[in-house]
Amino acid sequence: DVKVTQSSRYLVKRTGEKVFLECVQDMDHENMFWYRQDPGLGLRLIYFSYDVKMKEKGDIPEGYSVSREKKERFSLILESASTNQTSMYLCASSFPTSGTSTDTQYFGPGTRLTVL
Amino acid sequence: RKEVEQDPGPFNVPEGATVAFNCTYSNSASQSFFWYRQDCRKEPKLLMSVYSSGNEDGRFTAQLNRASQYISLLIRDSKLSDSATYLCVVNRRSNDYKLSFGAGTTVTVRA
Numbered sequence: 001d002v003k004v005t006q007s008s009r010y011l012v013k014r015t016g017e018k019v020f021l022e023c024v025q026d027m028d029h030e031n032m033f034w035y036r037q038d039p040g041l042g043l044r045l046i047y048f049s050y051d052v053k054m055k056e057k058g059d060i061p062e063g064y065s066v067s068r069e070k071k072e073r074f075s076l077i078l079e080s081a082s083t084n085q086t087s088m089y090l091c092a093s094s095f096p097t098s099g100t101s102t103d104t105q106y107f108g109p110g111t112r113l114t115v116l
Numbered sequence: 117r118k119e120v121e122q123d124p125g126p127f128n129v130p131e132g133a134t135v136a137f138n139c140t141y142s143n144s145a146s147q148s149f150f151w152y153r154q155d156c157r158k159e160p161k162l163l164m165s166v167y168s169s170g171n172e173d174g175r176f177t178a179q180l181n182r183a184s185q186y187i188s189l190l191i192r193d194s195k196l197s198d199s200a201t202y203l204c205v206v207n208r209r210s211n212d213y214k215l216s217f218g219a220g221t222t223v224t225v226r227a
Binding site for chain 1: 118120124150158159160161162203213214215217218219220
């Protein structure tokens with residue numbers, strides 16, 4: 001079974017703090033993703049990485065950065081947390097696309113971040 | 117306009133009923149289509165892929181209408197365990213591993 005783990009289930013931080021969210025997958029997937037999920041908005045892509053040290057911005061990268069130093073680990077960094085970054089953060093991983101199919105994304109359990 | 121739109125529901129149905137709902141997508145270049153299931157306070161998990169000819173997986177049937185750009189999910193003989201939010205998911209273009217997610221349709225099955 002694919003396993004994607006995230007460092008914390010719940011996190012409370014103060015405005016202006018630097019926040020690190022960690023994600024680890026054990027299936028040797030090339031692709032990794034960070035999303036945030038807010039009521040009524042669905043999952044929105046923040047950043048993704050298709051290889052070690054490779055990253056691309058998603059739809060809402062402002063206020064976030066990422067790091068992928070090892071294949072199995074993808075970190076999301078909030079440089080200076082703000083209250084509008086209070087959300088559920090979900091990490092996912094997948095194999096690279098094969099042919100015309102898009103491979104399944106496997107999600108971690110999520111981190112519910114509250115910024116006060 | 118959102119890339120994927122869904123009726124949020126909730127759809128409240130009795131056990132044993134059939135429930136069906138759709139989603140629409142705006143990107144005609146999308147080539148891969150999925151339904152994910154998300155239980156309360158849990159992560160999304162793949163329920164089924166959706167193929168052009170339509171496909172079934174047990175009590176679940178998915179249909180794709182490319183001309184009208186909508187996808188449907190039908191659940192037969194609903195079980196209490198089917199209570200969840202169902203996310204409609206499409207890829208952004210052929211061979212693209214980036215996905216667009218709908219906000220979800222909530223289904224509640226009552227005894």
